Amino acid sequence: MITPIKALRKNRFKTALIFISMSVSIAAIFLISAISGGVVSMYSAMLKTDGDIIVTQKGIADTFFSDINRSLSVSIEKMEGVKEASALILGAAPVDPLPIVGIYGASENRYKSYLLKQGTYPKSGEVMLGSKIYETLKKPTKIVLSKKTFVVSGVFKSRIGFEDGGVVMNLTDAGELFHKSASIFLISLDDLGKSEGIVKQINSLSSDIEAKTTESFIDSYNQFKIIKTSSDVIGAMAFLMGILGIVSMMSMVVNDRKGEFGIMRSIGLSSTTIIVKLLSETLIIAILAYAVALGASLGILEMIEHADKFQGYINGEITAALMIKVFIVSVTMALFGTLLPAVYASRIDPMSLIQRGGA
């Protein structure tokens, strides 16, 4: 282990370049995965709050476009095994000076899921603000939404960034604002084991609606798939850029150290030994770069989370699973990026040593 570390120290400048290149690539993978994962996780958490089953308009691509008849929730609530059915309108609108803010119209039975910090739950003509947007807007007493003024009745705290940076109002006001009855119903059950049967019953109520268990909805939700695919594509680009960076730098390193590898070949060290030696050098860099990228990513995510500019909507999370996944990606990046230059090094002809000085 000492030899690779000494080799890295000897070639400090190029080692530093490889280290920086890898750190940036790994941090990019961490950030894009964490942010996209955070968005999916936050929205999923919001849907899961008091929601074992979700009902939307049938065939709709996004819950924001969904429009269902809120009176159906009364029939659903009467079904056996249903504990509660709450209606939600999901919308977005500018709130000066913010260009876009999440607006949630909620039926009164859903208010209890918002932890009230001050004031009261909203009545007609009133809104309740998430603590993040309340601070961002500098503790307003009124806000204007689509040219209509609403009194701020209270402030709530939510661990879900979309809600903490959003506005909650009653369902009727939201319906008037967005011209719809309800976007979704969130249904909580007495017994999760009965969910499939209840889903069938709900679907039989109207051909315009579609009920799914929350888990199945999250698994099939197109927006999540788009976010995940985009994140995977950007992550793959960062991975490839990382590999290309390592290949080019390691090629220069091998070229600089031709004499060293020629000597190793002349004293009988096998090609495999030389390849393993170079791989172990980049592996050490990869592990250090991973640690630095992880620390930097955590710091950046913390800054983003608390930046007013992002209203708490970007709330990346680095889970243990993501850490393991990115670690494997980092090691793979190092190994793939080094393999070609290492194979070249292992084939350096020791004759080059003699030709430099021989007759």
Next chain:
Amino acid sequence: MKIEARGLEHFYGHEKVLNGVDIEILPGSFTAIIGESGSGKTTVLSILSTLLQPSLGSVRYDGKLLNELGNIDHFRQHNIGFVFQFHYLISYLTLRENIALAALDATLIDPLMGSLGIERLGKRYSDEVSGGERQRAAIARALINHPSVVFADEPTGNLDSKNALGVYELFREFSRAGTGFVVASHDKKIADYADVIIEMEDGIVKQIHK
């Protein structure tokens, strides 16, 4: 190990540098290949040491052709040592670590360094010792696995005459102990130490002195 080369011819591109060379190296002998620059001595040394394949002709090691020796890396590691004009010690390793890089048995390093008079320099780096000490470390690296034969290309090319003679004396000493040496050199003083002197000129063996 007995090495027999027959009818060696070699081209670098269109340039013919060897023109039918027959050489025999006896086990444990100290053989010097001498000649002017461009005479072909380094090419012969490279072919005999397995680093270079001849364009024509054959080399046998104890009667076996190169392709009959099995894994060439393994053969080199166990049978052949190299000393180059430029010591080619790895600069980020200490002298001891340089020798250890080649060693099959690490317990032999310290006694060998002792016998070469560099036992106190084990923790030094190559840029912290003299040219003669560097070359001794390179010789130790070549000898560490008790090779049958050590090939040296202009091993004294970068040394002053005192250190050069010291290197020849070492070769002589280890040769007496059974290790063969084949040394390509333009330094005529080597003749005082070698058992066999092969004189080359324009790609052929001009004369062999025993």
